[in-house]
Amino acid sequence: MAEKKTSGEVRVFVESKCRYLDATDRAAELFHQLEMDKTEARNGVLFYLAMRDHQLAVWGDKGIHEKLGTTFWQLQIDKIIAAFHAADHTRGICASIQEIGTALQAHFPYEGDKDKNELSDQVVFGR
Numbered sequence: 699m700a701e702k703k704t705s706g707e708v709r710v711f712v713e714s715k716c717r718y719l720d721a722t723d724r725a726a727e728l729f730h731q732l733e734m735d736k737t738e739a740r741n742g743v744l745f746y747l748a749m750r751d752h753q754l755a756v757w758g759d760k761g762i763h764e765k766l767g768t769t770f771w772q773l774q775i776d777k778i779i780a781a782f783h784a785a786d787h788t789r790g791i792c793a794s795i796q797e798i799g800t801a802l803q804a805h806f807p808y809e810g811d812k813d814k815n816e817l818s819d820q821v822v823f824g825r
Contacts, residue, residue: 700799705806706741706762707817708795709734713824716748724748725755728824735759737816741806743798745791754778756794765805774798 725746734742740761774794781790
């Protein structure tokens with residue numbers, strides 16, 4: 699739904715444990731491994747969750763990061779954490795994905811027949 703009115707791409711990656719102290723480093727690594735940096739407009743966003751470690755990060759590619767900045771990504775993380783503390787994990791993640799979809803729509807609107815889904819919409823599960 700978040701991608702419906704935008705040419706942007708949103709993916710979710712879930713694994714048990716994070717290899718790094720900072721989840722942002724892992725999100726950046728996965729972003730490149732999943733070739734999310736290959737979108738034409740550089741407007742992909744990755745949600746990274748390490749469930750056992752209670753870590754998360756949101757990584758936006760160059761095109762969308764230049765439009766939204768670090769403060770926007772941190773706000774999304776803060777909202778997700780607040781929802782997690784309220785034991786409403788699904789709502790927190792979904793609300794943030796929708797908010798990012800709205801931001802993507804403002805900066806990278808859907809282009810009709812020209813728009814193509816450049817990345818899989820499936821949630822990716824690591825170890």
